[in-house]
Amino acid sequence: MTFAAPVETKSIRFRARSFVAFTLTPEAPITDWLEGLDHWIGNSPGYFNGRPVVLDLNVLKPDVADIALLVASLAGRGIRVYAIELEGASLGLDLPPLLSSAKEATAEGLLGRAARKARAEELEAAVAVEHAVPAEAPVAVLPAAVSANAAFQDDTSQDATVHEQEADPALAGLEAVRIEPATAEFAKAGSGQGALPQSSEPAAGTLMIKTPIRSGQSVFHPHGDVIVLGSVASGSEIVAGGSIHVYGTLRGRAIAGSEGNISARIFCRKNEAELLAVDGWYTTAEEMEGVSRGKAVQAFLENDALCVMPLG
């Protein structure tokens, strides 16, 4: 949109632009939640550096004084809150601005709140399984509702809207943030090196990557399968909501079923993986030594245990 300014010669341009942000959704009791967050930051230091964070307070619904305390305690952990999402609230000038009408960033595009609710219900069963897992089990037990993607969209009136996505709890501990192609603007500015040059979608929900995945790259595809035609290098990682198929050698980390999909599987032509995980259950290279290394394998869940079996 272009607005002609009163001065004849110069006009000021306003543009709408989408950015992806992370949503933190604190839950009561807040001390436990902060403890979980601290534990998680300890595992992934520097995770929030330079990443825009939005506080979703629709679950907690605190009063203004508590919000100020929460923002301050997050600032103390190096997390700067860009905006707050809380329906029907009005906050003072000393707090971050309010955002509304968030949309979830998915492979199919941005989903509004209603669609998100439906999806949340869909996932409830899987999440219930997640909570049933005892803490000492060999599973990545991670603080819930920590990481998520959201997109800012500031329009001309500076009244921004947020698109956000509830990420899977089990995924939170993994240093993987890959933004969907539809809202990839922020990825370029922030973690651009994780972005892959060539990717196309043969079917809805499936991400096909025709190039090898290099060390340090991260593919995050929360709703669907990932197919890699090349190899996946040591020090790279794939996180998929569905299954992962690698037609080269898998040397990096593969995390399938990240949204709580227990029937997801990992397939590869040659297994040299650093880590294989399905729905939070994982096995490392050390544990796979001998039996399934260097072979074509598939990994899947059976009776709450991750099986890595040779193919064919």
Next chain:
Amino acid sequence: MGKVVVVTSGKGGVGKTTSTAALGAAVAKTGKKVALVDFDVGLRNLDLIMGAERRVVFDLVNVIQGTAKLSQALIRDKRLETLYLLPASQTRDKDALTEEGVEEVIGRLRQVFDYVFCDSPAGIERGAQLAMRFADEAVIVTNPEVSSVRDSDRIIGLLDARTMRAEQGEHIAKHVLVTRYDAARAARGEMLSIDDVLEILSVPLIGIIPESQDVLRASNLGAPVTLSEPINAAAKAYLEAARRLEGEDLPVVVPFERKGFLDRLLGRRAA
């Protein structure tokens, strides 16, 4: 318009600077005009390897900041009149380089020279990214060691994401140059094999440089090995790599260990 080739590796000490000098000199020998640009601001070495350290007056940072003209900073090689060096600054750091400044310098060099070789600093930070930013082609220098290969893989990922050509959706040609290859150690399985390296990196091979004392000696004497000892095995490998860089289709032969009867008897190591 000349071609801009970045020589990079991620890991330090694998032979980027030595390879830049040797490849540059090899191409210049064929009569092409070649500029070698040292991007390792703060830790410059290319001038030493080229034997030009006592002739440095102005450097890349001076040119970018406008305190010297490009023609003042370029040093012509005493042995080859088609070979030039643009040294880095030793007293500044990498923040002295700006993307616009680098773009302008590279753009002007491209107009004058047939080949511009950019000697990248180690690492994946700003200096390395600026060195690769405007490249048309990349030579990824790798030792047959796991750490070096993984770092090279990381660099290849950056080349495909952070270079100007990649951002414009164009292809950036990449070549792997394996240096410090020790046939004896490879035969004993102490090093990664060439096949392993290529399988991991999935980038075409441009040459295999055998580990050689002559390369180190040449570097310390300030002469690229392709100029000072062209009959040496390493020099030959560099000369062939340069021909492949220019598009010639030469098969790459993996060096093997030559051991005569006497050598074996005396337990001598093959060079």
